[in-house]
Amino acid sequence: xxxxxxxxxxxxxxxxxxxxxxxxxxxxxxxxxxxxxxxxxxxxxxxxxxxxxxxxxxxxxxxxxxxxxxxxxxxxxxxxxxxxxxxxxxxxxxxxxxxxxxxxxxxxxxxxxxxxxxxxxxxxxxxxxxxxxxxxxxxxxxx
Amino acid sequence: xxxxxxxxxxxxxxxxxxxxxxxxxxxxxxxxxxxxxxxxxxxxxxxxxxxxxxxxxxxxxxxxxxxxxxxxxxxxxxxxxxxxxxxxxxxxxxxxxxxxxxxxxxxxxxxxxxxxxxxxxxxxxxxxxxxxxxxxxxxxxxxxxxxxxxxxxxxxxxxxxxxxxxxxxxxxxxxxxxxxxxxxxxxxxxxxxxxxxxxxxxxxxxxxxxxxxxxxxxxxxxxxxxxxxxxxxxxxxxxxxxxxxxxxxxxxxxxxxxxxxxxxxxxxxxxxxxxxxxxxxxxxxxxxxxxxxxxxxxxxxxxxxxxxxxxxxxxxxxxxxxxxxxxxxxxxxxxxxxxxxxxxxxxxxxxxxxxxxxxxxxxxxxxxxxxxxxxxxxxxxxxxxxxxxxxxxxxxxxxxxxxxxxxxxxxxxxxxxxxxxxxxxxxxxxxxxxxxxxxxxxxxxxxxxxxxxxxxxxxxxxxxxxxxxxxxxxxxxxxxxxxxxxxxxxxxxxxxxxxxxxxxxxxxxxxxxxxxxxxxxxxxxxxxxxxxxxxxxxxxxxxxxxxxxxxxxxxxxxxxxxxxxxxxxxxxxxxxxxxxxxxxxxxxxxxxxxxxxxxxxxxxxxxxxxxxxxxxxxxxxxxxxxxxxxxxxxxxxxxxxxxxxxxxxxxxxxxxxxxxxxxxxxxxxxxxxxxxxxxxxxxxxxxxxxxxxxxxxxxxxxxxxxxxxxxxxxxxxxxxxxxxxxxxxxxxxxxxxxxxxxxxxxxxx
Numbered sequence: 001x002x003x004x005x006x007x008x009x010x011x012x013x014x015x016x017x018x019x020x021x022x023x024x025x026x027x028x029x030x031x032x033x034x035x036x037x038x039x040x041x042x043x044x045x046x047x048x049x050x051x052x053x054x055x056x057x058x059x060x061x062x063x064x065x066x067x068x069x070x071x072x073x074x075x076x077x078x079x080x081x082x083x084x085x086x087x088x089x090x091x092x093x094x095x096x097x098x099x100x101x102x103x104x105x106x107x108x109x110x111x112x113x114x115x116x117x118x119x120x121x122x123x124x125x126x127x128x129x130x131x132x133x134x135x136x137x138x139x140x141x142x143x
Numbered sequence: 144x145x146x147x148x149x150x151x152x153x154x155x156x157x158x159x160x161x162x163x164x165x166x167x168x169x170x171x172x173x174x175x176x177x178x179x180x181x182x183x184x185x186x187x188x189x190x191x192x193x194x195x196x197x198x199x200x201x202x203x204x205x206x207x208x209x210x211x212x213x214x215x216x217x218x219x220x221x222x223x224x225x226x227x228x229x230x231x232x233x234x235x236x237x238x239x240x241x242x243x244x245x246x247x248x249x250x251x252x253x254x255x256x257x258x259x260x261x262x263x264x265x266x267x268x269x270x271x272x273x274x275x276x277x278x279x280x281x282x283x284x285x286x287x288x289x290x291x292x293x294x295x296x297x298x299x300x301x302x303x304x305x306x307x308x309x310x311x312x313x314x315x316x317x318x319x320x321x322x323x324x325x326x327x328x329x330x331x332x333x334x335x336x337x338x339x340x341x342x343x344x345x346x347x348x349x350x351x352x353x354x355x356x357x358x359x360x361x362x363x364x365x366x367x368x369x370x371x372x373x374x375x376x377x378x379x380x381x382x383x384x385x386x387x388x389x390x391x392x393x394x395x396x397x398x399x400x401x402x403x404x405x406x407x408x409x410x411x412x413x414x415x416x417x418x419x420x421x422x423x424x425x426x427x428x429x430x431x432x433x434x435x436x437x438x439x440x441x442x443x444x445x446x447x448x449x450x451x452x453x454x455x456x457x458x459x460x461x462x463x464x465x466x467x468x469x470x471x472x473x474x475x476x477x478x479x480x481x482x483x484x485x486x487x488x489x490x491x492x493x494x495x496x497x498x499x500x501x502x503x504x505x506x507x508x509x510x511x512x513x514x515x516x517x518x519x520x521x522x523x524x525x526x527x528x529x530x531x532x533x534x535x536x537x538x539x540x541x542x543x544x545x546x547x548x549x550x551x552x553x554x555x556x557x558x559x560x561x562x563x564x565x566x567x568x569x570x571x572x573x574x575x576x577x578x579x580x581x582x583x584x585x586x587x588x589x590x591x592x593x594x595x596x597x598x599x600x601x602x603x604x605x606x607x608x609x610x611x612x613x614x615x616x617x618x619x620x621x622x623x624x625x626x627x628x629x630x631x632x633x634x635x636x637x638x639x640x641x642x643x644x645x646x647x648x649x650x651x652x653x654x655x656x657x658x659x660x661x662x663x664x665x666x667x668x669x670x671x672x673x674x675x676x677x678x679x680x681x682x683x684x685x686x687x688x689x690x691x692x693x694x695x696x697x698x699x700x701x702x703x704x705x706x707x708x709x710x711x712x713x714x715x716x717x718x719x720x721x722x723x724x725x726x727x728x729x730x731x732x733x734x735x736x737x738x739x740x741x742x743x744x745x746x747x748x749x750x751x752x753x754x755x756x757x758x759x760x761x762x763x764x765x766x767x768x769x770x771x772x773x774x775x776x777x778x779x780x781x782x783x784x785x786x787x788x789x790x791x792x793x794x795x796x797x798x799x800x801x802x803x804x805x806x807x808x809x810x811x812x813x814x815x816x817x818x819x820x821x822x823x824x825x826x827x828x829x830x831x832x833x834x835x836x837x838x839x840x841x842x843x844x845x846x847x848x849x850x851x852x853x854x855x856x857x858x859x860x861x862x863x864x865x866x867x868x869x870x871x872x873x874x875x876x877x878x879x880x881x882x883x884x885x886x887x888x889x890x891x892x
Contacts, residue, residue: 005499039695046505046643050623052497 008049011056012042040067147282147290152178153306154277155360156421156451159263164236167289168390168421170306170360172278177358179391179421180281182289185211186240186266189218189229189478190247192254197230200251204232209239220257221477221536221552221609222485229257229478237263257478265466268449269473272297275445275452278304298447299559301566310438311359313350314427319370320829327371331357344382347375351386358390360422361452363438367426372396372417390421403811410782412811416457423452430456432593439583440590447560447591460593461601464556467594468609471556480608485535487612498616502645503626506697507687511858512641513744514656515649515704517679518665520625522592523646524599525561526674527621529554535602535611543621543673552609557598564591622646629668629676636664642687644699649685656681656707680706683742686858688715691850694862703855705739717851721813724847726774730761731851738855751859758852765844772817772834775844779814793818797827804830818843 006014016038023034041060044067048059152169155177160166164184170177190200204210211233217226234240244259268274272294282291296303312330316337327338327346331353338346364371372388376396379386388396399416417424425441427433432440433456445455448463449470455463472479490498520526527533531540534551550558567588574581601607603615622645629648633640638650655661661678668676685704690696701715713719713735718728734754741750764770779794785808788795797816798808806829808814815828818840826834853863 005496007501036695039693042696043506046503049500050503050627052493052500054493054496 008045008056012045012048012060015057015060037064037068040064043067147284150178150180150281150283151295152279152281154273154275154279155306156275156423157264157267158420158451159236159238161238165263165267166391166420169279169281170308172306175307177360177390177421178287180283180287180289182292183235184237184263184267185233185235186237187231187233188240188244188259189216189231189257190251190254191220191227191229191257192251196251196253200230200247200254203250204243204247207243209235209243211235218257219475219477220480221472222480227478237266255484256481258473259481261469261473261479262450262466264449264451265469265473269470274298274447274449275455276303276305276442277446298449299563301563301570303446305442306360308361309357309359310361310363311353311357312363313367313371314365315371319366319374320831322831329353331359344378344384347379347382347384347386350375351384354387361438362388362419362422362424364424364426366428367424368416368429369414369426371426372424388424389419394420401809403809410780410811412809413457416453418453423456425453425456431459432590435593436586436589438586440586443587444590444594447563448594460590460597461604461607464594464598464601465607465609467556467560468552471552472609475552475555477552483606483608483610485611498613498620500616500623501619502622503643504645504699505643506699507642507649507702509687509689509697509858511684511686512649512651512682513684515641515651515682515685516655516658516661517682517685518629518648518650518661518668518676519679520629520646520672521675521677522561522564522595523622523625523674524618525557525595527618527625528599528602529558529561530673531617531621533602533614533617533621535609535614539613539617540621542624553598553602553614557595560591560594560598564588564595567591625672625674628671632668632671633664636667638664642699642702647679658707680708680710680712682712683707684744684747685712688854688857691854694857701854703735705741709739711735711739716854717847722778722780723851724775724777724844726770727844727847727851730758730848731855733757734852734855747859751856754855755861758848758856762845762848765848766841768836768839768841770836770844772836772839775839776815776817776828779816781808781810781812781814783810793825796823797825800825800827800830806830 019034019038023031026034041063044059044063048056048063051059053059150169150171151173152171154167155170156166156168158166160181165182167180167182168177169180190197201213205213212231213233214231216229216231218229220227232243234243241260244256247254248256248259264274271292273279273292274294277298278295280293280295281289284290309331312328314328315324316326316328317324324340326340327350329336329338329350336349336353338349340346375386375388378384397418397420399418401413401415403410403412405411414429416429417426425433425438430441432444436444441456442452444450444460444463445452448455448466450458450463450466469479527543529550530545531543532545532547532550532554533539534553534555537549537551538546540546567584571581571584571588574584599615599618602610602618603612604610605612626643626646626648630640630643633648633650636652638652638655640648640650642649650661650664652660658678658681661681665676665678682704683706685702688698688701688703690698698715703711703713703716705711713732716731716735717723718731718735720728723731734757737754737757738747738750740753741747777793779792779797781788781794781798785795785798785802791799793816794814798812798814800823801814802808804827816825817828817834818824819826819834819838820840824840826832828834849863849866853861853866856866857863
């Protein structure tokens with residue numbers, strides 16, 4: 001309706017039309033991907049309009065980059081979360097294992113204490129006397 | 144003893160009178176009588192230009208009896224910094240002024256004319272302050288000529304003293320373009336009378352007698368302009384039975400020519416108009432905004448714009464705002480140019496790209512959202528015009544900061560209008576929801592709203608006297624700035640901005656679901672922008688819909704939701720479109736209403752089922768042919784002359800049928816039709832041909848129904864294809880998906 005300057009949607013349509021021949025020459029699977037990229041650029045039409053850039057295509061490319069980067073970050077976040085979950089599982093498995101070893105060692109120590117006579121006061125302290133606060137527990141907390 | 148008598152009453156109608164200048168009809172405040180007075184009304188207009196040309200103009204017109212005086216004056220042209228030298232031509236009457244102006248305009252085309260084409264009502268208010276329904280104190284001589292007039296109230300009073308209007312309604316028993324009218328209904332106050340259209344014409348006598356006895360001030364009709372008054376006129380002539388529709392017995396009905404014009408991207412057709420003298424005729428079917436603001440809004444429009452009541456009911460609000468701007472200029476003693484001489488300033492390509500922009504329209508985050516607040520700026524563009532002092536004749540603001548202290552013509556016109564609307568809206572809140580006074584006030588506020596809305600549009604209209612494209616651009620620039628500031632504040636406060644649309648924002652924040660939770664945000668936005676933003680409401684849930692063509696693309700103005708009050712809000716859906724058949728629109732509305740019962744997201748599950756069940760029932764009813772054809776009429780439109788169409792749409796095919804049957808089809812006219820089986824595939828509804836339910840093309844209507852139902856169900860994961868598949872094969876049930884959204888799966892047969 002009496003526009004001097006094409007609206008942002010009109011310029012988007014022009015850019016899309018300009019890609020027509022390029023798109024036609026693409027393989028089918030690439031055509032689908034290109035369509036998806038173009039949809040991404042449409043998500044920021046208001047911002048592109050506000051930018052009033054002489055070359056609106058620049059804004060559409062930035063919009064595509066932004067959306068692709070968003071997806072990348074999202075994928076990274078999900079991947080990171082999955083790794084964290086795996087780490088957590090591993091830590092839990094290790095902790096169970098360590099608990100088993102600790103309790104095994106404790107029971108062994110108890111057995112040996114029961115079998116041997118009480119040491120004299122001046123005798124050297126046994127090597128594994130520290131009990132539950134031994135190095136294994138510290139190791140357990142490390143990750 | 145004084146030779147003048149005093150009179151107190153309300154001004155009802157005012158028009159030109161060839162002999163005495165003006166005829167003015169008043170409703171007496173003392174004895175309820177209706178009185179016509181006359182008034183001498185000399186008027187002036189101005190010419191400026193080269194001295195020699197002005198001299199030859201003086202030679203041409205001096206000495207003529209209708210020219211009272213010619214003098215040299217210095218006056219202010221609104222678009223020129225310094226006063227200009229003008230010749231004042233003082234005429235004995237407005238009708239002689241119009242004649243002389245057209246004569247000299249042809250003789251001296253190089254001259255610039257001012258105050259030359261002003262409406263008589265505009266001139267009158269500028270001089271005496273009297274407007275439609277103003278309470279006036281008069282002094283009248285023995286010849287019923289007004290010698291003195293004082294107006295006792297003004298246009299901006301919230302509760303002015305108004306006259307007890309006598310209102311008569313007259314309407315046919317059916318749509319005259321769809322069938323033969325058997326009788327007319329006549330309603331005055333609480334009394335109603337049916338007038339059978341008898342061959343002897345007794346109904347004409349009865350109507351004439353009622354008009355004499357009841358003597359209405361306002362005659363409200365249906366199809367009065369396009370059918371009723373021409374029909375009555377013709378019948379009265381054929382049967383030789385007098386029927387006086389005018390209060391002024393010396394006048395006959397004045398016909399204003401039909402027209403087609405372009406407005407806001409639409410071609411609009413306005414049929415011929417029947418105007419009366421001494422009383423007002425309002426055709427509800429031709430009154431543009433009747434459905435929006437009814438009689439109270441129309442009277443408010445007439446009061447503030449000073450347009451005659453009959454005109455205020457029919458014309459677009461643009462003409463009203465234009466008249467108001469002229470009055471402001473006249474009150475400031477500024478000349479009103481006959482033709483606009485300002486042209487668009489030169490701009491570089493980049494400047495043009497930067498300035499030729501509208502409001503910010505974002506792409507919403509599609510899907511279903513809960514606990515969302517919608518906040519709107521109150522009359523954003525008018526508020527920016529006032530705040531930034533944006534007017535064509537003053538320097539434009541830098542951003543929102545005004546560049547000039549004294550208000551220009553446009554903000555000066557808008558300010559009282561804006562203040563009055565805000566006061567009325569505040570007053571509405573003091574009444575309970577269904578109070579009759581609240582309804583009246585809402586209608587008045589709606590009329591003022593339209594005036595404020597078009598005022599911005601008129602700044603950019605090339606033919607508007609006070610239009611200037613740079614001023615229009617300054618307003619949209621201010622609008623974008625304000626919206627972005629509001630977004631900044633919302634994000635700083637930790638809100639997620641789901642959508643922004645010119646003057647509205649949809650925001651949400653975890654744990655925020657009561658109106659008071661948003662008070663602080665509103666306060667901060669008000670402070671940052673200098674404009675008033677208001678909480679429209681908090682949605683229990685709102686769904687932003689994707690494009691019908693590509694579901695991956697969001698659409699800015701296609702959404703529906705339910706406020707915490709239970710009020711449903713729908714925008715851009717089929718139910719809001721004028722061309723949707725009323726039955727389809729009703730089904731869609733009911734589906735949304737059923738969804739609206741859900742108070743929480745978990746309650747939505749059963750409500751979706753309920754809405755879907757309703758759709759199933761509707762579909763079965765439609766397929767069984769149980770929907771009457773009149774419920775399935777599509778209200779199409781032709782925008783161009785029929786010959787201009789290369790491809791013929793359904794509306795055009797229907798319009799061609801009408802043209803073939805001898806009916807007039809003009810660009811901008813609405814064309815009603817139904818889809819039928821075989822040839823022709825459409826039937827124009829206004830042909831009056833009986834359409835049997837079994838001849839309807841039900842497949843087309845099933846498609847329309849599926850489209851309408853998909854819009855409602857798509858936020859819950861139900862696509863058009865699923866609905867269509869079901870419609871063709873039958874049998875689906877809802878199944879809850881882990882995400883909380885719903886999908887439809889086929890039931891085992």
